[in-house]
Amino acid sequence: xxxxxxxxxxxxxxxxxxxxxxxxxxxxxxxxxxxxxxxxxxxxxxxxxxxxxxxxxxxxxxxxxxxxxxxxxxxxxxxxxxxxxxxxxxxxxxxxxxxxxxxxxxxxxxxxxxxxxxxxxxxxxxxxxxxxxxxxxxxxxxxxxxxxxxxxxxxxxxxxxxxxxxxxxxxxxxxxxxxxxxxxxxxxxxxxxxxxxxxxxxxxxxxxxxxxxxxxxxxxxxxxxxxxxxxxxx
Numbered sequence: 001x002x003x004x005x006x007x008x009x010x011x012x013x014x015x016x017x018x019x020x021x022x023x024x025x026x027x028x029x030x031x032x033x034x035x036x037x038x039x040x041x042x043x044x045x046x047x048x049x050x051x052x053x054x055x056x057x058x059x060x061x062x063x064x065x066x067x068x069x070x071x072x073x074x075x076x077x078x079x080x081x082x083x084x085x086x087x088x089x090x091x092x093x094x095x096x097x098x099x100x101x102x103x104x105x106x107x108x109x110x111x112x113x114x115x116x117x118x119x120x121x122x123x124x125x126x127x128x129x130x131x132x133x134x135x136x137x138x139x140x141x142x143x144x145x146x147x148x149x150x151x152x153x154x155x156x157x158x159x160x161x162x163x164x165x166x167x168x169x170x171x172x173x174x175x176x177x178x179x180x181x182x183x184x185x186x187x188x189x190x191x192x193x194x195x196x197x198x199x200x201x202x203x204x205x206x207x208x209x210x211x212x213x214x215x216x217x218x219x220x221x222x223x224x225x226x227x228x229x230x231x232x233x234x
Contacts, residue, residue, distance in 0.1 A: 045106050048119070049100075052198055053100050053101050057097045058151065059190065073164075074169055086217070160175075191214070194207035
C-alpha cells in the first residue's frame with residue numbers, strides 16, 4: 001500500500017487516541033467547564049456546539065488527508081513542513097472535537113441535519129454583526145460558498161483530490177497551497193460562527209484559536225504562492 005495510505009491511517013489513529021484521551025479526562029472531571037455550556041448543561045444534539053464539533057471534525061480530516069498527499073509529492077521542505085504542521089494540529093483538534101461529542105453522549109453523524117445547519121437553524125440572532133451570515137443557508141456562510149460537489153465551504157471535491165494525487169513537484173505544491181487556502185477560508189468562517197454561537201467555553205476558545213492560527217497560515221500560504229509565481233484562486 002502507498003505511503004499516503006499509511007500516513008492517513010496513522011492520522012486517523014492519532015485522532016482516535018486524542019478523542020479517547022479527551023473522553024477519559026472528561027469522565028474523570030465531570031464538572032469541568034470544557035464539558036458543558038456556560039449554564040452547566042450538556043449541549044443538545046442540534047446545538048451549535050455539537051454541530052460545529054461534528055462538521056469541523058470532518059473538515060479537519062480532509063486537511064489532514066491533503067497534507068499527507070502533498071508530502072509524498074514534493075521534496076520542498078517549506079511545503080512539507082507546513083503540511084506536517086497542518087496535519088498534526090488538525091488531527092489533534094479533531095480528536096478534541098470527537099472527544100467532546102463522546103463526553104456529551106452525542107452522535108458523530110446526524111443524517112437528518114445537513115452540514116452547517118447549526119449556523120442557520122434557529123440561532124441566527126446570535127449571528128448579528130457577522131457579515132452575511134445571519135440569513136445564509138448552511139452551505140454558504142461568511143461569503144465562503146461550498147463548491148458544487150464539495151461537502152462544506154472550503155472543502156475540496158473528489159476531482160480536486162484526484163488532481164492533487166496525480167500532481168508532482170511545483171504543480172503539487174501550488175495546487176496544495178491553493179486548495180488549503182480555500183480550505184482555511186471555509187474553516188475560519190466556521191470557527192468564527194462557533195466563537196459567536198457556541199456556549200461551551202473550551203470549545204469557544206478552541207474555535208477562536210483556529211481563527212487566529214489559520215489566518216496566520218493564510219498569510220504564509222499567500223507568500224509561498226507568490227514565490228512560486230502563483231496566487232490563491234479567485
